Amino acid sequence: MQKTTVNSWNEWDPLKHVIVGRADDCHIPPAEPALDAKVPEDSDMRGQWGRRPQDTIDEANELLDAFAAQLTKRGIRVDRPTPINHALPATTPDFHTDSQFGCMPPRDVLLTVGSEILEATMSYRCRWFEYLNYRPLLQQYWEEDPNFRHEAAPKPRLTDADYHPDYLSDKIGTEKRLQWAAEKFFVTTEEEPLFDAADVLRFGRDLVVQHGFTTNLKGIEWLRRHFPDHRVHAVNFPGDPYPIHIDATFTPLRPGLILNNPGRRLPDDQRKMFEANGWEIKDAAQPAHNTPPPLCYSSTWLSMNVLVLDPKTVCVEASEVYQMEQMDRLGLEVVPVNLRGAYAFGGGLHCCTADVYREGSCEDYFP
Ligand code: ABU
Numbered sequence: 529m530q531k532t533t534v535n536s537w538n539e540w541d542p543l544k545h546v547i548v549g550r551a552d553d554c555h556i557p558p559a560e561p562a563l564d565a566k567v568p569e570d571s572d573m574r575g576q577w578g579r580r581p582q583d584t585i586d587e588a589n590e591l592l593d594a595f596a597a598q599l600t601k602r603g604i605r606v607d608r609p610t611p612i613n614h615a616l617p618a619t620t621p622d623f624h625t626d627s628q629f630g631c632m633p634p635r636d637v638l639l640t641v642g643s644e645i646l647e648a649t650m651s652y653r654c655r656w657f658e659y660l661n662y663r664p665l666l667q668q669y670w671e672e673d674p675n676f677r678h679e680a681a682p683k684p685r686l687t688d689a690d691y692h693p694d695y696l697s698d699k700i701g702t703e704k705r706l707q708w709a710a711e712k713f714f715v716t717t718e719e720e721p722l723f724d725a726a727d728v729l730r731f732g733r734d735l736v737v738q739h740g741f742t743t744n745l746k747g748i749e750w751l752r753r754h755f756p757d758h759r760v761h762a763v764n765f766p767g768d769p770y771p772i773h774i775d776a777t778f779t780p781l782r783p784g785l786i787l788n789n790p791g792r793r794l795p796d797d798q799r800k801m802f803e804a805n806g807w808e809i810k811d812a813a814q815p816a817h818n819t820p821p822p823l824c825y826s827s828t829w830l831s832m833n834v835l836v837l838d839p840k841t842v843c844v845e846a847s848e849v850y851q852m853e854q855m856d857r858l859g860l861e862v863v864p865v866n867l868r869g870a871y872a873f874g875g876g877l878h879c880c881t882a883d884v885y886r887e888g889s890c891e892d893y894f895p
Contacts, residue, residue, distance in 0.1 A: 530605060532672040534884055536640045538730050539780045541888035542838040545605040547634045547665060548596045549880045551588035551873045552611040554580045554630030556823065557654035561691035565715035565741055566770050566825060569698055573823055577627070579615060580823065580872070588632075588870035592880060595843075595865050602837065602863075607884065609634065609661040618656050622685045625653045631661035632870075633879035636773065638662060639725035640883045641735070641755060642890060644677035645669070648725040649684045649750075651716055651742045656686065662882075669884070681750065682721065689719045705769035709740075712764055714771065716744045723747030726773035726879060729780060732891040733757070734801075736778070739764045740771030759894075761801065765792035775878045776829040779812065781860065782839035783893055787812040789829050805894045810858075813850035817868075824872040826879075833876030837863065843877050 532545070557563060558577040567573050596606040614628040629652065637658050639646045645666060647659040659680065669676050684690065694700075694708075695715040708714070716722050727743040728751070729736045735755065737748045739762045752760040765777050768791070778794065779787040786802065788794055790811040802809055815831035826833075831851045835843040844852045846864035855862045867877055874880070 532669045532676070532884065534640065534643050534645060534669055534673055534676045536730070536883035536886040537642055537732050537888060537890045538886070540782050540836045540839050541886035543604055543836070543883065543886050545607070545883075545885035546599060547607050547609065547638070547662070547882040547884060548592055548599070549632035549634045549873075550608055550611055551580075551585045551592060551630065551632055551870060553614045554585060554588075554632060554873050555614050555627040555654075556580060557629055557652070558626045560625055560653045561688070561696060562651045562715050562741060563654065564698070565691075565695040566772050568770060569700070573825065574698060576823070579627075584823070584869075584872065588873050591867050591870045595867060595877070595880070598863070598865060604837070605884075607665050610664045612657065612660045618653060620656065620685075622687045623653050627654065628657060629654045630873060631658070633726070633874040634662065634882035635775065635879045636724050636726040636874065638882040639728050641730060641758070643673070643675045644679055645882075645884075646725070646754070647680040649681045649722050649747065650724060651684070651686070651690070651722040653686050656683070679754075681723070681754070684720050684722055687719070690717055690722065691715055692717055702769050706766070709764070709769060709771055710766040712739060714739070714744070715741045718744055718746050721746040721750035723751065724773060725882075726775055726875075729774055729778065731780065731893050733759060734894055735760045736763055736774070737761065738771065738774040738777070740768070742772040761798075763794060763798050765789070765794065767792040770827070773875070773879070776827060776831075776833045776876070779832050779834060779878075781836055781842065781855075781858065784808060785810070785858070787832055787854075789832060801894050807893075813854035816848050816850055821868060821871050826871060826875055830871055830876035830879075833878045835877040835881055845876060
């Protein structure tokens with residue numbers, strides 16, 4: 529068995545070792561403030577909770593297993609987490625929720641920066657214990673790689689003070705949500721540092737972090753202090769009425785090239801660092817679907833939630849024909865992957881993975 533080395537500084541260097549999530553025992557958790565704020569007002573998920581139907585769990589696992597096998601065939605080592613019992617309630621001195629979420633998607637929980645894997649604080653109560661799904665792997669990496677830094681951000685209390693009560697209605701309406709997003713008024717307050725790992729994109733020395741529902745300014749400041757050798761940039765996307773996780777909004781493909789969701793344009797003042805260094809920010813192609821699959825939290829823009837295998841090769845969901853065509857036009861080899869049947873479990877190809885090793889070192893792309 530090959531010993532582990534943890535090393536990954538960006539989203540595009542050649543991928544050699546990755547974690548792929550599992551759908552086992554995934555739940556639709558009961559209502560709670562940050563989660564409800566993300567569920568679209570016309571969603572079939574409103575008011576539902578409980579274990580996801582077994583046939584959907586089985587289908588998602590088949591797709592995730594097949595994706596893992598595709599990566600393995602290309603010489604990439606794939607590890608899988610060990611699911612905990614997500615039917616158990618989560619109780620702390622500060623909150624109670626009747627079930628947990630699942631062991632998908634790993635990208636939300638684990639942030640790899642160089643030789644470190646950092647467990648995010650998370651901002652949903654139902655995801656408070658989610659790191660436990662990954663502890664067997666992280667313990668193994670720690671035993672095998674003497675340079676591996678296993679870090680965990682301070683666990684948040686997630687009391688009601690963490691959430692703006694204005695977001696507790698299911699009748700806010702898109703217009704009001706967009707106004708709030710433009711004002712950077714999100715469901716999470718500044719009570720304590722909060723971040724999900726999937727709000728962070730890695731560009732070597734620079735970390736680009738989305739301020740939104742799942743990451744607050746204190747969370748971004750915590751990351752800044754935790755990574756003193758990095759420059760940490762807060763970004764926001766006012767066109768997104770449900771802003772969680774940056775990876776269906778802003779997708780770096782290789783040095784100098786990023787796809788941006790055309791409905792969630794990066795504001796002009798935040799584009800400067802990219803443009804000043806010759807980076808091109810292109811509109812992503814339209815999704816091939818008008819609606820997400822049933823019981824799915826995410827938007828149709830999982831079309832651009834791609835996994836870059838190296839600067840010339842990208843995995844794209846196989847039904848996303850427009851996104852595949854655009855990648856082809858951009859000169860990338862496209863690896864189609866069937867994953868739409870697993871979208872409901874928390875996301876697409878980028879979401880359902882977490883980097884362990886990419887070749888390369890920490891470079892400065894914005895000198
Ligand atoms: N986890 C990414 C979801 C983003 C979106 O719904 O567009």
